[in-house]
Amino acid sequence: MNCGGAVVEIFRVRSARAVDNNKTEQKEGSVASLAEPSLAKSVADAARPDNLYVFARYTFFYTTPHHRPFRLQPHSATILLNAYGEPFKVMVGKRSYSTRAIAFGSLVSRQIIAPSSGLIALFVMPESPLFPRFVSLGPERFRLLDRDALATADEDFVALYEGHAEQDQAMRAYQRLTGLLGEGGTDATTWHRARELMQLIAENPGLSLEELAAAHRITYSWMSRLFSHSVGIPLRDYKNWLRRRKVWELLATNLSLTEIAHRAGFSDSAHLSRTYRRWFGMTPSESRRRKNVRYFSFPFDGHR
Incomplete structure (x- = not known):
């Protein structure tokens, strides 16, 4: 599931x-x-x-x-x-x-x-x-x-x-x-394009918008519009979403919050906690205790 x-x-x-x-x-x-x-x-x-x-x-x-x-x-x-x-x-x-x-x-x-x-x-x-x-x-x-x-x-x-x-x-x-x-x-063509872009980013999380544009042989500005229109949010926000998914995954393990923060791309556990509360209204520690x-x-x- x-x-x-x-x-x-x-x-x-x-x-x-x-x-x-x-x-x-x-x-x-x-x-x-x-x-x-x-x-x-x-x-x-x-x-x-x-x-x-x-x-x-x-x-x-x-x-x-x-x-x-x-x-x-x-x-x-x-x-x-x-x-x-x-x-x-x-x-x-x-x-x-x-x-x-x-x-x-x-x-x-x-x-x-x-x-x-x-x-x-x-x-x-x-x-x-x-x-x-x-x-x-x-x-x-x-x-x-x-x-x-x-x-x-x-x-x-x-x-x-x-x-x-x-x-x-x-x-x-x-x-x-x-x-x-x-x-x-979303029409079928746009949704198919969105799925392709999301899959590409999932497999290459470090891929920049410039590199994505070059791979599709279009301009930076056109790729920016294309990604936002197809996926529904800008590339930067989608990458942040992938970090959020990573946090969910790691919270189910026995790793410390510091280890989770580093693996999910946050500077430290305090940075993770501030961001997590903005997402969910609670800290990751509170989420784990529920x-x-x-x-x-x-x-x-x-x-x-």
């Missing part, structure tokens, strides 16, 4: 430990009947584990009741919503938005500033065919979404958050969410 590198393996380790340890404010939606009373929900969330659902290649759901008020800037594209249809607040730049669902393109800096009870995130990795569709979010690279349009999947979202979703529920939730992005996507993550994996084909 592959989900953007070693993400599956690192969460598989945490899951095993968990088993061992047993554009503006929107109205409250149509899922009020599904929402638990606030006090009861707070009590339940205090002991609720995170959940990771892998059901499509380079795409997964992650749910968490744990609020971390850090500013994040992940390489993945993301759709964030509340399972119970309740509003939450997000800071993008200097502006605050109250919403019940929102989509972010890659590397959009944001901060969740409201309690995160009920939050579900759909993460889409740069290698996913769905990734370029987030370009349609426009120049600001994020969009508030219509949570009411997801009403037919309300029970599926609650099941995901509460940790008992089945494969068909995960797929319905995925289809409803990605449907809000519209039908636009035990209550349940892992769910479903069969999938190569087209999703």
Whole structure:
């Protein structure tokens, strides 16, 4: 099973430990009947584990009741919503938005500033065919979404958050969410070119944009545009993404943070920790200590 590198393996380790340890404010939606009373929900969330659902290649759901008020800037594209249809607040730049669902393109800096009870995130990795569709979010690279349009999947979202979703529920939730992005996507030629470029960089991580341009007999500026258009992010950011995948892989080993930092191309463990927190809202040490993550994996084909 592959989900953007070693993400599956690192969460598989945490899951095993968990088993061992047993554009503006929107109205409250149509899922009020599904929402638990606030006090009861707070009590339940205090002991609720995170959940990771892998059901499509380079795409997964992650749910968490744990609020971390850090500013994040992940390489993945993301759709964030509340399972119970309740509003939450997000800071993008200097502006605050109250919403019940929102989509972010890659590397959009944001901060969740409201309690995160009920939050579900759909993460889409740069290698996913769905990734370029987030370009349609426009120049600001994020969009508030219509949570009411997801009403037919309300029970599926609650099941995901509460940790008992089945494969068909995960797929319905995925289809409803990605449907809000519209039908636009990457044509076959562009996607094939993107796959070739990503494979080339994966095999030759030190390859510069100049060398890539020379290999394709085009100018530097044209290759820069070609890579960004095909893959969805600039070459420099894609290389940083590969370092992120490497960190995931190494965190599942017994290496020290200093050794991981050096192997993944960071100057030291402090540099790694600062960058990692910007990606995930926690330090790598905190990530390693987390035990209550349940892992769910479903069969999938190569087209999703």
